[in-house]
Amino acid sequence: METKPLFSTINAGKYKGKKILLPSLESTRSTKAILKGSFFDSVHYDIVDELFVEVFGGSGSMGLEALSRGAKHAYFIEKDKAAFSTLKRNCESIDKTHTTALHGDSFLLFPTLVAHFTCKAYFYFDPPFSIREGMESVYEKVLSLIASIPQEKVHLIAIEHMSTLVLPEVIGAFTLQKTKKFGKSSLSYYA
Template sequence: MAIKPLSSTISAGKYKGKKILLPSLESTRSTKAILKGSLFDSLQYDIVDELFVEVFGGSGSMGLEALSRGAKHAYFIEKDKAAFQTLKSNCKAIDEEHTTPLEGDSFILFPTLLGKLTCKAYFYFDPPFSIREGMEDVYENVMGLIASIPREMAHWIVIEHMSTLVLPEAIGSYTLTKRKKFGNSSLSFYM
C-alpha cells in the first residue's frame, strides 16, 4: 500500500481549497489551521499588495495563504533539503510568479534577503521549537534577526513559538502588541 503524502489546504482567498503538500514531520512542524486562521483574521486586508516573508519556510503554507489573500509576493527560506523540495513544488503549483523560495540557513540568508527588499514587509518567524536537538538557542538567534530589521522595513513581525516560552516585551525597536495561545503553540505580534 502506497503512503499518501501529508497535505493541507489554503483556507481562503483566490487559491482557497488548493492543496499544499507537507514535508516529513521529522524535518518540520506544520502550523495548525486554527492558528493560521487567527493570524490572517488579525492581518485581514492589511496584507493586500504587500510583501510576506516566511523566514522558516517549511511547506510555505503561511506565505501561500498570504498570497491567496492578496499579498503581492511571498519569500521563503528553508534549510532542510527535502522540505525545500516540497516548498518549491508548492510554490510552482500555487503561484510560481509571485513566490521566491530560497534554500539555506535562515540565519545566514535572512540578512541578504532583507537587504534586497525595496519596501515594507510582514515577517513571519516559525523556527523549530527549542526542544529539538541542536535548537536550544534558536529563539535567542531569532530575536537577533528581528532586532536587525530596520523599523521602516516592517509592518508587523509575528513569531510562532512554544506556549511555555514567554517572549520579551520588546525586541530591538519592536514592541509586543499581543499574544495568542493555541494549545502548545502561541503567536506573538510585534510592531
C-alpha cells in the same frame, strides 16, 4: 509500507481549496489550522499588495495563504533539503510568478534578503521549537535576527513559538502588541 503524502489546503482567497503538500514531520512541524486562521483574521486586508516573508519556510503554507489573500509577493527560506523540495513544488503549483524560495540557513540568508527590500513587509517567524535536538538556542538567534531588521522595513512581525516561552516586551525597535495561545503553540505580534 508506503506512507501517504500529507496535505494541507489554502483556506481563503483566490487559491482557496488548493492543496499544499506537507514535508515529513521529522523535518518540520506544520502550523495548526486554528493558529493560521487567527493570524489571517488579525491581518485581514492589511496584507493586500504587501510583501510577506516566511522566514522558516517549511511547506510554505503561511506565505502561500498570504498570496492567496492578496499579498504581492511571498518569500520563503528553508534549510532542510526535503522540506525545500516540497516548498518549491508548492510554489510552482500555486503561483511560481509571485513566490521566491531560497534554500539555505535563515540566519544567513535573511539579512541579505531584507537588505534588498525597498518597502515594508510582513515577517512570519516559525522556527523549529527549541525542544528539538540542536535547536536549544534557536529563539535567542531568532530574537537577535529580529532586532537587526530596520524599522522602516516592517509592517508586522509574527512569531510562532512554544507556549511555555515568554518573549520579551521589546525586541530591538519592536514592541509586543499581543500574544495568543493555542495549546502548546502561541503567536506573538510585534510592531
